[in-house]
Amino acid sequence: MAYGFDTLQIHAGARPDPATGARQTPIYQSTAYVFRDADHAAALFNLQEVGYIYSRLTNPTVAVLQERIATLEGGQGAVCCSSGHAAQIMALFPLMAPGRNVVASTRLYGGTITQFSQTIKRFGWSAKFVDFDDLDAVAAAIDDDTRAVFCESVANPGGYITDLDAISAISDKAGVPLIVDNTSATPYLCRPIEHGATLVVHSTTKYLTGNGTVTGGCIVDSGKFDWSASDKFPSLSQPEPAYHGLKFHETFGPLAFTFHGIAIGLRDLGMTMNPQAAHYTLMGIETLSLRMARHVENAVTVASWLEKDPRVAYVTYAGLESSAYHDRIARICPRGAGGLFTFALKAGYEACVKFVDSVEIFSHVANLGDTRSLVIHSASTTHRQLSPEQQKAAGAAPEVVRVSIGIEDPADLIADLDQALTKACG
Numbered sequence: 338m339a340y341g342f343d344t345l346q347i348h349a350g351a352r353p354d355p356a357t358g359a360r361q362t363p364i365y366q367s368t369a370y371v372f373r374d375a376d377h378a379a380a381l382f383n384l385q386e387v388g389y390i391y392s393r394l395t396n397p398t399v400a401v402l403q404e405r406i407a408t409l410e411g412g413q414g415a416v417c418c419s420s421g422h423a424a425q426i427m428a429l430f431p432l433m434a435p436g437r438n439v440v441a442s443t444r445l446y447g448g449t450i451t452q453f454s455q456t457i458k459r460f461g462w463s464a465k466f467v468d469f470d471d472l473d474a475v476a477a478a479i480d481d482d483t484r485a486v487f488c489e490s491v492a493n494p495g496g497y498i499t500d501l502d503a504i505s506a507i508s509d510k511a512g513v514p515l516i517v518d519n520t521s522a523t524p525y526l527c528r529p530i531e532h533g534a535t536l537v538v539h540s541t542t543k544y545l546t547g548n549g550t551v552t553g554g555c556i557v558d559s560g561k562f563d564w565s566a567s568d569k570f571p572s573l574s575q576p577e578p579a580y581h582g583l584k585f586h587e588t589f590g591p592l593a594f595t596f597h598g599i600a601i602g603l604r605d606l607g608m609t610m611n612p613q614a615a616h617y618t619l620m621g622i623e624t625l626s627l628r629m630a631r632h633v634e635n636a637v638t639v640a641s642w643l644e645k646d647p648r649v650a651y652v653t654y655a656g657l658e659s660s661a662y663h664d665r666i667a668r669i670c671p672r673g674a675g676g677l678f679t680f681a682l683k684a685g686y687e688a689c690v691k692f693v694d695s696v697e698i699f700s701h702v703a704n705l706g707d708t709r710s711l712v713i714h715s716a717s718t719t720h721r722q723l724s725p726e727q728q729k730a731a732g733a734a735p736e737v738v739r740v741s742i743g744i745e746d747p748a749d750l751i752a753d754l755d756q757a758l759t760k761a762c763g
């Protein structure tokens with residue numbers, strides 16, 4: 338029987354604890370798991386049997402979360418890890434090698450632009466940033482060394498929606514996987530695998546947890562990519578020396594990427610999610626649909642009010658009819674464009690700084706996707722490492738403020754913005 342989203346967000350992956358009957362998923366606060374005997378231990382270490390060895394690799398609480406997110410995304414398997422940024426490295430790790438590149442959208446979270454333009458160079462990897470509305474440019478950027486195409490479904494912070502169908506057609510044709518960061522949309526609003534994504538990555542820190550308590554990340558595998566169709570992905574298609582020549586794709590089929598993520602990725606990179614974090618995220622996911630519907634409703638109300646305010650130059654939210662991306666909502670994220678958007682103040686940079694210092698209900702923090710409304714001036718914080726050109730391309734120009742609209746009473750949010758705008762702009 339195919340259950341609906343609201344049922345799956347509570348039940349997928351979980352069952353009453355077999356030892357105690359506990360109805361809520363226990364926090365399995367254990368580093369290691371006793372082997373039945375030496376043969377059992379050998380089978381686990383040879384990947385001939387699936388089970389728990391050591392919590393750097395697998396943990397029963399984290400396993401429930403992995404199955405829950407994989408189910409909600411419509412994927413075959415998932416690996417959780419310590420943060421959204423860890424998830425991005427874990428997603429690229431099996432695909433890349435020195436000299437290889439990822440073709441990435443210019444419209445990404447500022448931290449991801451920094452990770453891709455600076456830090457991954459230390460592994461000998463590189464990124465080519467392209468405007469993902471210029472489909473010819475995306476196709477032209479993919480070369481013989483490209484091993485992945487990367488974008489966000491609903492981009493942070495600019496209210497941009499990626500045409501995932503068009504991008505996946507290009508990556509498919511080139512024989513490279515499409516990785517979609519679905520953090521801002523969540524699987525309630527957008528299911529990238531249905532639009533051709535190979536892998537979906539998340540910062541579970543944001544809406545999936547939803548209450549600003551823990552950092553975490555997740556990589557969901559669609560199970561649909563043929564890793565053996567070319568010689569481009571030897572980590573998945575060729576013999577793995579650390580496992581006596583086992584070939585992940587041949588052995589695990591559609592679960593190859595997931596098994597590789599655990600058996601090689603978590604084993605050797607060690608970016609593990611702890612069971613406490615998994616617990617908080619499981620608690621959050623139980624109410625995901627209710628929260629996301631309210632985030633969207635409030636974002637539409639607040640963005641519509643801001644758009645009419647004479648102190649505001651423009652609002653970039655795809656949920657507004659004025660947005661160039663409004664017509665992508667029905668196809669890409671039919672339940673709404675999320676709770677995140679930016680607006681620009683006519684009075685410029687200094688007024689933005691004064692504005693974030695004047696809000697009372699909104700919190701000035703470097704986070705998004707909380708029940709609370711949050712605000713940040715990206716150009717002076719999260720995006721300050723970027724060049725002015727990169728800031729503008731990422732929707733974080735100096736006169737722009739980003740808001741993550743929470744699930745409070747929308748009239749209170751508007752009143753707070755109004756008083757802060759008065760203090761900032763006169």
Ligand SMILES: Cc1ncc(COP(=O)(O)O)c(C=O)c1O
Binds near residue numbers: 542
């Ligand atoms: C869209 C997006 N992806 C990834 C990340 C990185 O996630 P984390 O902070 O959990 O590493 C963020 C963080 O803000 C984000 O907004």
